[in-house]
Structure formats: structure tokens, C-alpha cells
Amino acid sequence: MITQEREARFREIRDKVEAEERLTLDDGIFLYDPQVSLGAVGELANLVRERKNGNVGYFNINTHLNPTNVCVYRCRFCAFRSDLRDPKGYVMSDEQILQRGQEATENGCTEMHIVGGLHHQKPYEWYRHLIELLHDHYPQIHLKGWTAVEINWFEFQTKKSVRWVLEDLRDAGLGSMPGGGAEIFHPEVRDQLCEHKANTHAWLDIHRTAHQIGLRTNCTMLYGHVEKAYHRIDHLIRLRDLQDETGGFQVFIPLAFHPENTKLSDIKKPSAIMDLRTMAISRLMLDNIQHIKAYWIMLGVETAQTALAYGADDIDGTVRHELIYHDAGATTPQCLSVDKIRDLISEAGRDPVERDTIYRQVHRDPNDYTKWTPGESVEQLAVGS
């Protein structure tokens, strides 16, 4: 495409965004053309970001729990998993899990993010038990746990319906679901990455059912491996379609592939340019999802900060005990202090706001930092900010 044609095409897209019209598959693919200025795409995404979320930059105080890394699957992008008899394999005891809850409480965490492997010998009851255990001892901590891949495994183990499994976990104390396991929906790519685990239909159906029973969920896309622009935009549109139906996704998180120690280690990690372009295009395509998260653990602190001007309005949390990205070569720190997170957001020119998992503003007791109460939904904050 010659420059003038490209400029005219970009103007067409800009007009649509300004008029709050929906972008198409072709629009999204066009925006991935490296000849289309990243600055211009970022500026458009920023328009939508400020329209939806004002000048706010969200974060939370959270911790991670990966109860086991032993996994029946062998996703080619995964450096975290272990075989049953591998010395690297571990399973956390109830005591270790409770200790994590205690530490989280002492650090004022509002959320525990729980994902792990599908252990060959652990029944569904073990996964349910650890949610119940944590919820009984630390009811104030929101448990955001089990991706659709895990729920699909529990369905297989219990021979019950998705709805039954989700309601049972909710009764045990599950608060919401993380967005992992989505990878890339298009079968041309999914079959190369993880052909045996929950397929696209199952992933979407599990999130649909969660939304139907009132559980909020997150959604993700793993990019920067074997996929092309077409596959990424197709993925975003499938998420957008489900969101039109249910409205249950809270936030989208683009996950940059980290190749170290994986079966795809010959692939180069995506560049910051690719990270920012993907962030911006996600904001533009997902016109019906309120929040876009720049997950600092995976992007690196500097790119996550920059992403706050490229469509993102959230940088995730303080994060303790992250394993999945660090096993795959992430060099980011293990945990950021609350002051550091606030400074990062302020330095990017945004107003830091602490939220809880379901996007309510958090009010901390000024005399005891570990005590907090959830306030109103943050959606009102953006208005007029």
C-alpha cells in the first residue's frame, strides 16, 4: 500500500474511533502494519482509554499461589510445568498454603491469584479444598482462581457440568476467575501450542457460564510466538463477541510470550514496540471491555509504565511469589512495594488508585495499613477525571 493510501485508510479508522464505531477484522489487521505509525495508533488508543477510564491508573495489592506445577499437559510455551516424577515438581501442603494466606493478610493483600498445573493424581476435591481452606481462614481475601483450563479439567474429573463445578467452587469461596488459558483461539495456532487442553469452544463456554452465574472473569491473549496479526485480531473479536453476549469480562490482559526454558526457546521475545502496539490495538478492538491491563511482571516495569499512554489503565498489583514468568526468564523483581507502584503510575502522569479484584476502590485505615474496606465501583471515578 502506498503512503497516501495508507494515510487515507488510517483516517478512516480514526474517524470510526472518534465516532465510537466498532472496528473490523480488517481494521485491526491494518493497524498491525509496521508502516502505520505506532505513535498514531497509541494516540487513538489513548483517546479510548481516557474516554473509558479518565486519567486513572489502577493497581491492587495481591499475591500469587501456584499450588502445584505438576501438569498432565505439555503446552509448548510453558516453562513452569513439571512431570510427576521430576525433581522440579512440587505440591504445596495445607500448612504452606495457609502460610501464604497469613503472609498476604500481614501485607494487606486484597487478592490471591491462584493458578497451577493439572496434577495427575490430585482429585477435584483437593483443588476445591484449598479454596475452602483459604476462604475459611482468610475470608477478607478475594480468591481469583482457576483458569478455564482447570475448570475444564475439573469437569472431566467430576463428570459434572461446567455450571455445577463453578457453583460448587463459588460455594467453597471462589470470588472470580483469572483470564489464563486463552492463548490464541484460532485452531491454526492453538493446535501448535497446546492441542490437548481445553479448546476454544470450551474456554469461551466456561467464561459464558461463569458470567451467567454472576462470577466476573478476566480474559487474556498470549502473543509473540507463532501467531500472525490475523490470529490476534480474530482472538480479540471472539472475546468481544462473548462480551456483547454477557458483559462479564472485567479486564483484558495481553500476555507477551517469554521463550526461555520452553519448547519454543528459538523464538525471540516480543519487542517493546510489539508490546505497545498490541496493547493499543487491544484497547481499540475491545470497545466493550472496561479495563486493559499492562501486566508489569511480564512487560517489564518501563514498558508497563509506557503502556499507560497506549491504552492500558491498570498495571496489576504488587505481586508476590510469581513463578510462571520467572521460570520462563522474566527478569522483573518478585514484588513491588505499594509506594513504588504508586510512583510508577504518577511518573506516567496518571492518578494511582488502589482497586480490589472486582474493581471497587479500596479505602485503607490510615492507622493500620493492613485494614481496608471496599468502596464504590471505580467506574464512577473515571467520569470527569
Ligand code: V47
Ligand atoms: O495461560 C504461560 C501464560 C497464563 C508463559 O487474570 C505464559 O488477572 C508468556 O492466567 N510466556 C497464566 N506467558 C497466567 C494468567 C494470568 C496472568 C496475569 C493476570 C491474570 C489475570 C491472569 O500465563 C497461561 C499462559 O497464557 N503463560 N507460560 C510464557 N512462557
Ligand code: SF4
Ligand atoms: Fe500445564 Fe498450564 Fe503449563 Fe499448559 S500452561 S503445561 S496447562 S501449567
